Amino acid sequence: MTETTSSETDHAGGKRLLSYLGAHMREYGLLIALIAIMLCFQIVTDGTLLRPVNITNLFLQNSYIIIMALGMLIVIVGGNIDLSVGSVMGFVGALAAVMIVEWNVPVSVTVLTCLFAGIVIGAAQGYWVAYWNIPSFIVTLAGMLVFRGASLWLLEGQSVGPFPQSFQMLSTGFVADLIPPLGDAISAVTGDKRVNGLAMLVGLVSVGTIIWSGLRVRAQNKAYGIEDEPTSFFVARNVIVAGAILFLVYKLSTFRGLPNVLITMGVLTLIYAFITERTTLGRRIYALGGNRKAAKLSGIATERLTFFTFVNMGFLAALAGLIFAARLNTATPKAGFALELDVIAAVFIGGASMSGGVGKIVGAVVGAFIMGVMNNGMSIMGIGIDYQQVIKGLVLLAAVIFDVYNKQKQG
């Protein structure tokens, strides 16, 4: 090959990278934004943000938002919205408190009952939306008021607590270290006082799985001639993601190991990512939000599907309510107040579209972390709640403007 042709192909390659970046700006942008925000706060908080104890805290603080964001993403992709989740979460926490503390119901029975209550609440709201075509905004606005009132009534305006140890474990518990030798081996190298072996193992395994499955998809895409991420991007993205995971896990392992909620959250995220991306159920939800009439004429049971998205949301809101109550170790009438807004904001920051049919689970989770890190970082810095709200609002607006701008540029 002569000089000129090789530089021409270089040029074409550079152009391809740019156009690829342009087309996928959204996904990379989100990841870059999260990392940039974390680095920023890491610097201005003098390293407090990424201390092991604070990382643990970050997960504990945001777990319930992330769990609800999973359900909210599905509701929003399906073309609806749920404003009631904050109230439902508070109500379920109150129900748990009353059952355990005042009626002495066993914890396991309480947990099951509360989850079931969430499902029933979701079904009650979904019924009107799905089968009566009442706008979800209105139905769930009503639900928000109803369940806010209901938790006040249940708790008689008081805080109820504390919970027994076994219930608190839902949120504040940690997974026991099952393989101390690995931790000991690592601590021998790093010189830490202690390292949780299980946490490190989970971290290593998940990094391995992410890279392996990424490579597998690439190989398959190549075989089918699908346009793929340029190699340099693939490598860079995986290095960043793997580095971040290993870093976080290492930090966690030098503290108390893996929090129970982190496991719950991780497993749920995987399940929902799988459902939305790989199953017919997920595909149908995207179709429903993309064009309801066309979906219906394709044989999709749109009513039942809409109903399901709300039932699912109710279930996840109940789970979040239990975790929240367990974390505070008390149920208060104000629990979950205005939290629906954080959840919805997380989903939109994560790239979902108001009109439905667009959005990803991973996006919603990253969106929730962006909100969470900002909350946490700003609190450490001692920024007042007033400014916090203003900044969060602006970030939401900026993210959505970025989205729309990107879409327009692509035509």
Added chain:
Amino acid sequence: MTTLLEMREISKTFPGVRALDNVTFSVEDGEIHALVGENGAGKSTLMKVLSGIYPQGEYGGEIIFDGATMAFSGISDSERHGIIIIHQELALVPLLSIAENLFLGNECATNGVISWRETFQRTEGLLRKVGLREAPQTLVDKLGVGKQQLVEIAKALSKEVRLLILDEPTAALSESDSQALLDLILELKAQGVTSIIISHKLNEVRRVADTITVLRDGATVATHNARTEKVTEDRIVRDMVGRSIENRYPERDRHAGEMLLEVENWTVTHPEHADRLSVRDVSFNVRAGEVVGIAGLMGAGRTELAMSLFGQSYGRNATGTVRVRGETVDISTVGRAIKAGLAYVTEDRKALGLILDETIHKNITLANLAEVSRRGVLNSHAETRVAEKYRQAMNIRTPSVFQRVVNLSGGNQQKVVLSKWLFAGPEVLILDEPTRGIDVGAKLEIYNIINDLSRQGKGVVMISSEMPELLGLCDRIYVMNEGALVGELAAKDASQERIMSLIVTE
């Protein structure tokens, strides 16, 4: 005559597609200029460049209008110069009145206070001009597509129009509405309005056009002066597709097999008016290997009949029996209708047929996800394979099946809808205006697909407003009027006159 518009060496690229490649196009003052070409040839794109929808900087080349070089920054900019485009898809606000739509964004107002008297007066004048007898207060969604099209033209006339661009104005219109519209364009020409008309109906093009420009694959291949030379349809077709098409309606062996679909006494109530019947006591049948046509005017109830059969997607209180292969089937939901072996290709592909923001491959598999999944888990490679297969079989013009459907040209979108329903593997396929907005070559492809289905022993029900198409393709033709069947003709006895007389004598 002077040249009103000259577009020089226009190029426009989308990711992966070179839609326009150095197109040169010029329009004389006061003429009707037809722009024809296959689906995806770049006609709409060229007009979007002209009207500033793709502004200066997004395309290459030069636009000279009325002697001056133009650099439009947007559609309002080109409108100021009198270039008005009426899109392939109508853009009226359904719940506003005719008058409100006409002056939307251009209200007869002083200091923001609308003068309704003036609005109505001017509306009446404009409606008279386009020959539409409706009150200015009538809501647009109460009008049929034909009348809506006239409102669009009246709206164009309300501005100072020098050059009127009509992108497939008659695609959704009935025969008589189309004629009225073409007459109107001729009349406007007499008043000095220059028009560019895009159409796949070559007989209409021949009727009104002074000049015909043919685009193929994003380039101008021919310009004919229809006043000085006699341009035959065959000639245009040859330019469009690069070869001549011998037989517009391909032959097939006609033999009807066993009974596939029987509909008896099918009656459906209007969804809003409980006392109105949209479909009255309709009985018809389709045998294996048969292509059965349903003729009728717009609003005859053909779409209503088809959609009510397909999972009661239209209307209320459907009564009657439906049998597939002799057995009564439950078709009360779309899912059940599909399971019973029916498929319905809608006439309104954008609103009812496609998920525009999704990719081609996701649209094609949507009605038959079971086939590309196991226990509810999708096999993305099976999906890609299926989509590729249909892309080739249907000749869908796109760089890849991962393109979003919204980026396809109208005709190629139609092929995606058809692919979706072929993949669902029905026994009886109901096609509602399947060749609307489709070029001659693609029409032939669709006719061939219909013949293939018939050869495989499937039944096809074809609803079409183009009678030559029904006559060329069908074994039997049912004629429908005001929700009821008014006659049935065997192919050899049928003619346009007989069909029309059945409709009229009713």
